Amino acid sequence: MAKFQTLQEAVADNIRDGNSIAFEGFTHLIPHAAAHEVIRQGRKNLTVMRMTPDLIYDQLIGMGCVKKMIFSFAGNPGVGLLRRLRDSVENGWPHKIELEEHSHAAMANAYEAGAAGLPCAVFRGYRGAELTRVNPNIKFITCPFTGEELAAVPALRPDVAVIHALKANRNGDVFMEGITGVQKEAVLAAKRSIVTVEEIVDDFEGVSPNAIILPSWTITSVAEVKGGAHPSYTQGYYGRDNAFYIAWDDIASDRERFRAWMDEHVMEAGPEVFASRVAGLMQKGGTR
Amino acid sequence: MAKFQTLQEAVADNIRDGNSIAFEGFTHLIPHAAAHEVIRQGRKNLTVMRMTPDLIYDQLIGMGCVKKMIFSFAGNPGVGLLRRLRDSVENGWPHKIELEEHSHAAMANAYEAGAAGLPCAVFRGYRGAELTRVNPNIKFITCPFTGEELAAVPALRPDVAVIHALKANRNGDVFMEGITGVQKEAVLAAKRSIVTVEEIVDDFEGVSPNAIILPSWTITSVAEVKGGAHPSYTQGYYGRDNAFYIAWDDIASDRERFRAWMDEHVMEAGPEVFASRVAGLMQKGGTR
């Protein structure tokens, strides 16, 4: 059964130096508050995985928390490149991280295989693509019925999955909707999980019988953090802070400016600041 | 784009002698009206597939429409065996059908692989189970990363998938909810598809952003048949006719009685009778 904890407790209890962690969220519901707490608690040597490493991974890398990253698209969506990631890979600042690079299809299938308890994922992919030359974790198997060659990658099974969701009920069950990416798979594939939520409610009134709900017993820790996805968004709560994504390109372009921003907004702040960050974005939350 | 047709037209246009057909619906939403129309139109030599062949397959087999059946559990749920199926397999009446037998996990994975455009499904299954001896379509492959042996079965890719759903909108998109089984996968795996629906509406008001909807362009034909799942049920419309499932055991126990029932209720009837069959089951439809 999920434990209700503060974000500080949840991170302290679940995330240790050297762990492999999936902070997931596909544009929507990216768990920024939780990543900031990990940075604040000074975790090191992490193997981080994520289909679309964006600002939180730029921040984790720039703050020296990361040893290795497993990923498929590392960019500031719609804006450009990730400058802290580039500085690590191109110049070794603060240190050079190891990369294991896949395609989106491979990562999505690998999380799916992890959730399904399989050792590997099988799909039609990577034909004529050069990642097969540089990533030894891409192999091929043969369909025993047709002889077709299919790609295989190891299942992703992180030590910890960290996601942000809309609501938890008092039992600790968690509800998501909208663009839900690979978050359900990441939680089911992981040994432990932390879910931050916008609010804790008595029950999920009026949801579909097929609503995307993770039962309490599949989750380790639940922490309420209003606005915890900012500058990402939470469907029905607040919109994406596109202006911040654009501004990040400038903040991250310089090592000093980056460190100053992180000191002020992460190291000397706490999860409670997120609620105020989304206060101006409520009308953009999307409705349905 | 889906064509709106009468059930007669939809069956005549899509289903031909010798076709492979998946009539799917896992207890809920079983497309009885459509199966009756296939029987009425006299289709023969069909390869029928279904995880849980129950009354409709007993009827198709007893009426001599079936050449081969691919399945994983052939029973009258909660009641007993299928007497027309037994008469075919044990006594060759009206003729002996060919069986390709799998487990539920294999069938579910095989539909999933069909929907995913893969030639085969890979899963952890069949260990120590004797079906591997009698079904040549069960093979094993080796995970290239761990060396673990995994089961493989060919993807299911029927000529036609036939399902029953709650609603279509005027564009021909189809909405399902509740226990949805493998219906989405069956439609996406099939070359053609027929969907019967309880009603055609202007739009799907108030459904979840993640509602289970098959876009019009994935479907061949849509036909409105109120009550078309009877004696199965449609969530929110009418309940399962458990009494009829129990009664079927007696009807099917005798060849003459079976033929008489089929003549009266199928051969000399039409899709319009289904609405009246569910009239008394409305209060059992389930609410949410």
Added chain:
Amino acid sequence: MSDFTPTEMMTVAAARALSSKDVCFVGIGAPSAACNLARLTHAPGITLIYESGTIGTAPDVLPLSIGDGELCDTALTTVSVPEMFRYWLQGGRITVGFLGGAQLDRFGNINTTVVGGYETPKVRLPGGGGAPEIAISCGEIFITMKQSRRGFVEKLDFITSLGHGTGGRDRAEHGVHTKGPTRLITDLAIWQPDPETKEFTVTSLHPGVTKAQIMDTVGWAPKFAETMAETPAPTTEELLVLRDLHARTKAAHEGA
């Protein structure tokens, strides 16, 4: 309330083996009654999953089929059947799976496929359904079945699902690392596998049942534990709750 049927004793004994921490893959019939009895008595936190996709369901009446609307109406959520078999069963999330069948052998292997030969069977049974993978993927397996010479056989006509295979380490040699059948609960007794040979051994006789009755209803020479318990009779509460459940179920299924 000292009067109870052997089926009631079987259901109650199965229910007692479950706890609030369990996540059960429930089959129709005795397992469904046992799981819901546990939920309504000592194990209110138990999670019940039916293969139709319903997770965390709490039916007010027992379903006739594995996919009755009642299961969906009372579930936490309902997923597709491929997801059920991939993420939930194969994913290793189920602590206890229930099986039963037409034929059982002393190692908990089960036949629900055919009586007679596979190609020309005397009786064509329904087939395995979920059983082959339930048998290998759940943390442990409870088997509920009424004893009879026709059902408890020396040799199965067909091995639909793996129990302990030929006994000893045979299950592990099939690459299966879950516990397999840890409990066989019948209308007469509770059986548990011998730690070494894995042969089912009677560890507890239901009230009033004799060793002779066990021997008369089993197609092999059954083993008995050195010190056998007597299964405690159903309590008044257990019987009341179970009978209520059955009465509600009967009314609902006939009421159509």
Added chain:
Amino acid sequence: MSDFTPTEMMTVAAARALSSKDVCFVGIGAPSAACNLARLTHAPGITLIYESGTIGTAPDVLPLSIGDGELCDTALTTVSVPEMFRYWLQGGRITVGFLGGAQLDRFGNINTTVVGGYETPKVRLPGGGGAPEIAISCGEIFITMKQSRRGFVEKLDFITSLGHGTGGRDRAEHGVHTKGPTRLITDLAIWQPDPETKEFTVTSLHPGVTKAQIMDTVGWAPKFAETMAETPAPTTEELLVLRDLHARTKAAHEGA
């Protein structure tokens, strides 16, 4: 309204290549503008799919990211990302996929991974994302990219996604049976692969563009079709709708 930018011409030319029957896998940037322009003009029935899981989406403003809330709010439905890549992309349901990148070669192979060597890159680009499988699974591929010697290169630093490989039958020899890049739409011209060699050949110059401009912006000796067309200039309606879309988008993204 005879005044238009090269980017507008590129977007309009891409939009015209789409019809109401298409199911498009849309990327951010020019493809998103082109697909939505098509939807708002001559192809109202077009189906737009974004890899974030949104199916049949009809955004009022262009998304900044592939997963903006607007895409979900206006979609027919939204599925998980594993489902998107398995059932919708790999399932062969997409008629047209859009790609672009940092580097392109004459056979439509694309690099979005690194400039320089893979281990010690000069520029670490974002990587392939969906491209490796978009390139092989969609019925055909449209590439939109602005011409430059830095981008249109003789030899890619890294092959992120397959076009026509080394030309001729090389694509099929990789076991890929979809058409691959059938159209390269730039700010200067429309290119189509030669039926035999599969080398991209200029088949239509945008209004006012010269062969010399093409040669100056491409890192190889470009081929021109024997009879080249002139791309019709954007119509007043096309420009109005496109500019409206961009104006709404700008207002929305800055309005936060």
